[in-house]
């Protein structure tokens with residue numbers, strides 16, 4: 004069934020999952036990507052044996068799409084303990100879901116970061132989401148996460164000390180304006196499974212997807228400028244015709260009449276430092292719960308046993324500081340609030356397009372809605388919500404729609 008030419012633009016996880024689904028139907032797609040490798044926003048640089056993920060990103064193994072497309076065992080995830088280690092000036096404590104495990108029960112119950120009533124509400128929220136399906140979550144009325152937390156009855160204290168810094172790091176925005184659907188979705192996932200990073204870095208995820216592809220052709224370092232009439236225009240001026248095209252990235256840059264519908268994006272800075280000391284001995288995400296700090300969260304990218312201690316720091320706050328100014332601010336905050344002494348900066352990634360800002364979030368784009376023009380389909384997280392789960396599911400949706408039309412055409416020809 005490989006006599007028709009199918010082109011996919013984008014070798015991110017969405018384009019790769021689309022290709023897996025096409026190969027399963029005997030179609031051999033051709034993927035173009037402007038980058039030099041697979042992964043899109045999921046990338047790792049390897050320097051002297053150390054993995055530097057381009058942006059702090061975690062895998063929730065209970066994402067339904069992950070269970071479908073990845074062999075999680077082979078990723079050898081390094082799991083984080085659930086909850087977070089919270090730093091405030093002169094105070095530090097662990098906080099998590101007390102219903103989730105003995106390790107966190109006592110520290111959470113005795114933590115001064117939340118009232119007793121807040122701790123009971125965390126359990127109530129966990130129970131209320133336990134039997135709510137992901138589809139139901141994304142069909143629920145949407146409000147900002149901040150107003151959701153307030154209307155659930157959480158105190159300003161726990162919002163300030165835990166929810167705001169934790170979810171600022173997840174949503175990559177400080178005011179928790181992101182839809183309550185995304186909050187319920189991620190809260191449920193976090194409370195039902197630990198999050199982890201593959202031993203070889205986050206790039207192991209797209210690499211594993213790409214390794215499943217046996218009949219797909221890749222063209223890297225090849226930007227596409229325009230898609231029109233089943234034709235793609237390459238940045239070198241040449242063009243390629245196809246029978247079907249899947250655009251697995253923001254489409255507005257490629258399709259002329261979508262030019263005015265560009266996505267808005269949330270940004271993040273990710274800095275890696277070699278540090279002198281280790282102040283969190285558990286594998287745990289640490290947060291700074293102070294107003295107006297640049298550091299939102301950090302974790303040790305190295306194991307306690309390793310001689311070089313590497314700290315990965317995320318800055319969610321939008322700013323126009325130079326690298327030097329930002330590094331100075333971050334170093335001071337790490338020292339003043341967390342007692343961490345920085346030896347030197349190892350890496351700095353500025354990621355202007357990290358997560359799409361989507362107003363009306365959905366769980367997965369129905370396959371019947373992925374077709375944008377004759378024989379042209381859309382995929383990518385930008386259609387639904389900024390997550391690996393949505394990126395994979397939308398790759399699947401686009402492929403499914405294409406396969407249905409492909410099969411229809413093949414039948415017509417017979």
Ligand SMILES: Cc1cc2nc3c(=O)[nH]c(=O)nc-3n(C[C@H](O)[C@H](O)[C@H](O)COP(=O)(O)OP(=O)(O)OC[C@H]3O[C@@H](n4cnc5c(N)ncnc54)[C@H](O)[C@@H]3O)c2cc1C
Pocket residue numbers: 012013014015016017018035036037038041042043044045057058059060061062225226227228251252253256271354356357358382383384385388389390391392394
């Ligand atoms: C810092 C950061 C933290 C994140 N944290 C998490 C997290 O913890 N958990 C989670 O689930 N998700 C997280 N995400 C989101 C997740 O990475 C994305 O949802 C997912 O990778 C999107 O995949 P995609 O294939 O839809 O898009 P992309 O990864 O953006 O892939 C699009 C591809 O298209 C290519 N492309 C674009 N334009 C062109 C062109 N004109 N010509 C040729 N090629 C082109 C790009 O090079 C890219 O490879 C995070 C993302 C970032 C950046």
